[in-house]
Amino acid sequence: MTGTDGTEVAVAGAVASADGVAVHAPSDKYSIALAARRRSYGPNTSLSYEQPLMIIRGDGTYLFDEHGVSYLDCVNNVSHLGHSNTEVVAAISAQLRKLNTNSRYLHPDLPRYTEMLLATLNTTTTTTNNNNNSCNTTCSSNNSTYSNKKSSTNCTRHNSTPEGCSSNSDSNKGACGSSSCSSTKANTLQNLEVLYLVCSGSEANDLALRLISVARPGATHVAVMGGAYHGHTSALIQLSPYKFWGTGGGGRQPHVHVVPCPDPYRGENLDGRAAARAVLAAAERCGGRLGGFFCESILSCGGQVVLPPGYLKVISERPRVGRDLYDELRAARVVLVADEVQCGFGRCGEAFWGFQTQPGVAPDIVTMGKPIGNGYPLAALATTRELAAAFAAPGMEYFNTYGGSTAAVAAGLAVLCILQRDGLQQHAQRVGSYLLYGLRQLLQTHEVVGDVRGLGLFLGIEIVRDKASKRHAPATARWIKERMKARRVLISTDGPYDNVIKIKPPMVFGIREADMLLREFREVLEQELTADVRQKLRRREDELWTSVYGPRQAKYRENERQLFQGGLSPQARL
Amino acid sequence: MTGTDGTEVAVAGAVASADGVAVHAPSDKYSIALAARRRSYGPNTSLSYEQPLMIIRGDGTYLFDEHGVSYLDCVNNVSHLGHSNTEVVAAISAQLRKLNTNSRYLHPDLPRYTEMLLATLNTTTTTTNNNNNSCNTTCSSNNSTYSNKKSSTNCTRHNSTPEGCSSNSDSNKGACGSSSCSSTKANTLQNLEVLYLVCSGSEANDLALRLISVARPGATHVAVMGGAYHGHTSALIQLSPYKFWGTGGGGRQPHVHVVPCPDPYRGENLDGRAAARAVLAAAERCGGRLGGFFCESILSCGGQVVLPPGYLKVISERPRVGRDLYDELRAARVVLVADEVQCGFGRCGEAFWGFQTQPGVAPDIVTMGKPIGNGYPLAALATTRELAAAFAAPGMEYFNTYGGSTAAVAAGLAVLCILQRDGLQQHAQRVGSYLLYGLRQLLQTHEVVGDVRGLGLFLGIEIVRDKASKRHAPATARWIKERMKARRVLISTDGPYDNVIKIKPPMVFGIREADMLLREFREVLEQELTADVRQKLRRREDELWTSVYGPRQAKYRENERQLFQGGLSPQARL
Incomplete structure (x- = not known):
């Protein structure tokens, strides 16, 4: 069989697989x-x-x-x-047997989970070893408790290593209060103290957009990163260059401004401050005002891109060298959204959240999804008390049928407890x-x-x-x-x-x-x-570049030109 | 304690409840x-x-x-x-123990469920008793089978009573093919042959909007019913007068046109054809074109309103009397969406879907949610092959992390099988x-x-x-x-x-x-x-009318005036 890339593709049932084991025919x-x-x-x-x-x-x-x-x-x-995790399955099943209803009734596990999840986002100004047991206390639900298998590594790391902590192991403690590090550190970060539970990462990012539209009335423009994907709703497809400049995409909407994605490998677009200034100016040229900036803490659909150090926030004591995106946008009252749907929940290793790997980065909103419930549909948005209050001020209720339902909370609690307990x-x-x-x-x-x-x-x-x-x-x-x-x-x-x-x-x-x-x-x-395969693939690369990727790159390049070199008006659709 | 309505409200712990049983103090x-x-x-x-x-x-x-x-x-x-339904819980738990992953891998239960669910939506031109066993065949998943407790009422009823069927019991058979009715009926309805699984009713309605925007390019205006609520995403709040004219609402957007909700109790707005013509004209006056019309088959947030007979579609053989909304809009290529998120899945009793209680009504899209998974987050959109093809034509993939996941499908299958088996x-x-x-x-x-x-x-x-x-x-x-x-x-x-x-x-x-x-x-x-309570409540009604409901009614009235009497331009925001 010849695959769409012109090279031979192994077909199950037709050939032996590369490792010599026979491949079954489709049943x-x-x-x-x-x-x-x-x-x-x-x-x-x-x-x-x-x-x-x-x-x-x-x-x-x-x-x-x-x-x-x-x-x-x-x-x-x-x-x-892991697939079919026994403890998570047991927690969900137990809750389903007991009750699965919406958040318009009070349930003890919802605020328990909410506070536990929020604790992973915020630094505390002082951390002492007086509250050693808090992890045990919180790591339980109405139905389940999660015993400490690994007491020394059962807690999440904080936004940045406390100054008094020098060893690696110390830096891995804190969120549950069981660290023995008693350093004092000024908390310069936002306090993300309010949570909303929803159903999917898309719902979380869409909610962020609603929150921004209420908290920053009139600031209807939004900036996003090149290559970004933030979800599948009508509004989010418009915020996702991965989609609107991808196959079948309808192009950029005038209210959306695309920050060229840093490409450290090729040494391109590494200056966050310049990018911030460019999108602010672009919105202004369109007669608009930027209300929000969405950025995955590591860009996933953008190509697994790690933002260069200081791109979002320079924290060096030395004079700044003009690479600081967050300050520029915050000064213009732009709401800063860290999309952690793909990279959150400890995946980045050195911190629990992707943004915490970037010292000093303090988003106004953090959205979370995918891993949060190990497959049970659940997602969340965390924000500051100030922004939540602004969103709530007009008096419109926010209701999400499945978000915050008792089974979803049971799933979330189980995941968070096990993740921390097992030091994953x-x-x-x-x-x-x-x-x-x-x-x-x-x-x-x-x-x-x-x-x-x-x-x-x-x-x-x-x-x-x-x-x-x-x-x-x-x-x-x-x-x-x-x-x-x-x-x-x-x-x-x-x-x-x-x-x-x-x-x-x-x-x-x-x-x-x-x-x-x-x-x-x-x-x-x-x-x-082999050389032969490479030759075939090179021909296929040429065809694809001509038909798909060259034109796509031209859009990204033209966007850069417009932003930085004052080319066509940003109103010109791409 | 005095409640916000000015009358006494029983507080748990403070008083005996009305039925004489002591009320517990909050723990x-x-x-x-x-x-x-x-x-x-x-x-x-x-x-x-x-x-x-x-x-x-x-x-x-x-x-x-x-x-x-x-x-x-x-x-x-x-x-x-029912809460904590044992069989549904068992089906979900069994699937979670085995596998819960996304729909990018093939799984036998996804198409099994898809075809079973689609079968409830479509009439067949002939129904015979030759395929008595089809219900048994489909009522199983990879993990579970659902035995027929009630063989005579285990299937869903079809869009309208087949002409050859006269008794009530006959009209309740058909979807699984086990009806003994062998009448032949011309199928004048749309065939809803393609399904998308998503996470929530909001995601389903938002997807409908995306589908319309691709299938009807340039037709960016949308009509909805007064009082309607279609979901919580940014785009759907704009389609929900319940929200945008409710507390904290931001008003109607220019691309949205509100069909005054029929009020049979007060004898108002009963003419569907007039409403259709009015919204088509309103869109045109704004320089736009109507692409979609969203309507719950029974209006829930609109106030549990049953649409008057023939409002959407007149099927009488007599000359039409000008009350037919669907034909007017379909002639203008408007995509007709039946929102069944609240009223679907047999709740209406006389038919499996709300729209099927209205003879001849054949939506282009049906959205479903809430009851579909008995609380497990799941929702769906069904549409015609033609519209699905139009949506897919540009080549953009639609992916939904949790929609169509194996556990969601297990929940959906269990609900549908039990619902049919038990004749609910x-x-x-x-x-x-x-x-x-x-x-x-x-x-x-x-x-x-x-x-x-x-x-x-x-x-x-x-x-x-x-x-x-x-x-x-x-x-x-x-x-x-x-x-x-x-x-x-x-x-x-x-x-x-x-x-x-x-x-x-x-x-x-x-x-x-x-x-x-x-x-x-x-x-x-x-x-x-009592007379005393009524007096207090009347005072409270007066206050509420002045502060909240009077101004709200004025918006609905002004909308009617603009639509039907050529008042202010529909561009004027309400």
């Missing part, structure tokens, strides 16, 4: 399900891989198809504690560092591996034509994805040019799994990516 | 939870009742507070099969008719009961000052709600004037529960609504 059940799905389910929903997988079981960081064949899952960040943030840091190191070894020897980046278990491998040109190579990235799947390792591609392999596995992903991923990835590059 | 747990919630949870989320209830358990159509006191739940339509639609018709009859008895004898209306277990009681004036009486409605709660019966109020008591209990609500509701309601009216 009747598979064929029936595939036909029925194509007949009756949304035609623009997608199935991964040329030959989709029928997955019927999950366990930890493995998925199993209908033949019982296991796949190493390196991509499903929603199953944060620290685990992500450890395994992520090991994996990053291993992947970076490949940088030396493989021409198509352009960059390896990320934090914790949120990693990206940028696939390029060659190291000199750094040209995006989406066909090669896609080919690698398919070859890895044939080796029973599931990865995915992302970025505006679909050339960044993303790795964001369940957090229980361990050293053994990292070794498997590294081994298979290396073998694909060394044994399968 | 410490209650006080702690209430304080924590007020401190940390969205200040504009609401808790029902003057003294909120702490509910910790649910069973069938009863809820239980922290003291074990039971409340008859007449309002939570989300728990469609027919049960709703039976109990609903009984309840409606009982409530209508009260019309004769009670001055404040202005109207009693509804279908199946979707009922409304309009509370008025007096029968002659028919003036809305929100303070009295609210007082009744609080007094019913003291008697351990939970009801709620709705409508743009908050004066309609809504009754939409779990579908397992039976004759016994109906009797309890009727008895307590009668006693509140006969024993508690």
Whole structure:
């Protein structure tokens, strides 16, 4: 079978897979399900891989198809504690048996969860070891308690290392108050003291937009990062260059301004302050005013991009060097939204939240989703008391049928307690560092591996034509994805040019799994990516660049030109 | 304690309740939870009742507070099969233990559910008894099977009674093909053959809006019904007069046109065709074009309003009398959306979907939510193959993290199978008719009961000052709600004037529960609504009318004037 990239694609049932194990032919059940799905389910929903997988079981960081064949899952960040986590399932099931209703009735677990989740976001001015037990106290619900298996690493790290803490282990304590560090640190950050529970990351970001529209009346313009995706609602598609400049996209709306995404690999767009000034000016030129700025703390759909140090906020004591985005926008009363839907909940390893890896960054709103309920639909928005009050002031009720329902809260509580108890943030840091190191070894020897980046278990491998040109190579990235799947390792591609392999596995992903991923990835590059295959892929890259990615890059480039060099009016649609 | 309506409100712990049973004082747990919630949870989320209830358990159509006191739940339509339904809980739990992942992998239950759900929406041209077993075949998932307890009433009824069927029982068969009716009927209806699964009713309606914007490019205007609520996203708040003309609302946006809601009780706005022509003209006067029309099949937040016969579609053979909204709008290529989020899934009794109670009504899109998963977050959009193809044509993927996930599908399958197996639609018709009859008895004898209306277990009681004036009486409605709660019966109020008591209990609500509701309601009216209380309430009505409802009514009236009498330009904001 020839895949859409012009190269041979292994078809289950037709060939032996690369690791020599026979591949099963699709079952009747598979064929029936595939036909029925194509007949009756949304035609623009997608199935991964040329030959989709029928997955019927999950366990930890493995998925199993209908033949019982296991796949190493390196991509499903929603199953944060692992697929089919026994304790989370038990917590949800117990709550479903007891009660699952909405938040218009009082329930003890809702505020318990709310306060526990908010505690992970905020620094405290003093931290002492007087409240050692608070973690035990909060790590329980109406139905369940989560005993401390690992007492020394059961708490989340705070926004930044307290000044009095020097060792790594100290920096990993604090959120539950069980740190023995008693340093005093001025809290210069926003206090995110109010939570809203909703159903999905999209609902959370859409709510952020509503909140901004009420709190900043008249400031209807919004700035977002190039390549960003913030959700699937009508309003959020307009805030997602990944969509509106992607396939089938309708282009940028006049009220949306796109901050060119920093590209540290190519040394482009690294100045946050200049970007802030440019979008403020662009809004003004359109006769508008910027009300909000949405930014993922690590850009996921943007291509697993780690923002350069100081991009959002410079905290050096030295005179600033003009790279500080947050201050510029805050001075203009722009509401700063950190979208943590993909990267939050300890995934970044060195901090519980992505924004906390960037010292001094203090968003006004944090949105959360995906991993929050290990797959149970739940998401959240945290904000300051001031903004919540402004949103509430006109008197319109906010109601969300499933947001804050008792079962959703049970799921959220279980995830948060287990995450902290089992030190999974620290685990992500450890395994992520090991994996990053291993992947970076490949940088030396493989021409198509352009960059390896990320934090914790949120990693990206940028696939390029060659190291000199750094040209995006989406066909090669896609080919690698398919070859890895044939080796029973599931990865995915992302970025505006679909050339960044993303790795964001369940957090229980361990050293053994990292070794498997590294081994298979290396073998694909060394044994399968032959000169012949590369030649075919290069032709495919040329075709794709002409038809898809070149025109797309032209839009991003034109946007930069308009912003920074005073080109066409920003009202001109792209 | 004096409530906000100026009348005495029973406070738990302070007085004996109306039925003579001592009321418990709030527990410490209650006080702690209430304080924590007020401190940390969205200040504009609401808790029902003057003294909120702490509910910790649910069973069938009863809820239980922290003291074990039971409340008859007449309002939570989300728990469609009853709170804590054992089989639904088991189905969700079993799936969670096995796998809960997204729809980018193939899973046999997704298309199984999709096709089963779509089958409830579409008529077939011929129905014979040859396929008696299809219900048994589809009523199973990968994990569970649902045996036929009630073989004769296990299927849903179709859009309209087949011509060959005359008896009531025949009309309740068909969707699964097990009807013995073999009539042939021309299928003049749309075929809703494609489904999208999402997370919430809001996501479903927001997706409808996206679909319309792609399928009808440039037709950016939308018509909605007065009093309607379609969801909480930024875009849907703009489509919800209940919100934008309600407390804290920002007014109507220029691209939104409001069809005055029919008020059969007062004999107002009963002409659907005139309304259709008016909104088409209004859009045109604004330089726009109508792309979509959203209408709940029974208006819930609009005040439990049953559309008058023929309002959407006249099917009489006689010459039409100018009351036909659907044809007018369809001729202008307006996409017709039936919002079934509140009233679907058999609640209306005489049909599985609300729109199917209106002969000939054939929406282009049906959105569903709330009851679909018995509380598990799930919702759906069904549409025609043509519209789905138009939406997919530009090539933009639609992805929803939790929509169509394996656990959500397990919940949906369980609900649909049990609903059909247990004949709950027919049960709703039976109990609903009984309840409606009982409530209508009260019309004769009670001055404040202005109207009693509804279908199946979707009922409304309009509370008025007096029968002659028919003036809305929100303070009295609210007082009744609080007094019913003291008697351990939970009801709620709705409508743009908050004066309609809504009754939409779990579908397992039976004759016994109906009797309890009727008895307590009668006693509140006969024993508690004394001349003295009425006098106090009348003063409160006057205050509320002046401060809140009078100005609100003025907006609705002005909208009517603009639409029908060529008043101010529709561009003038209301």
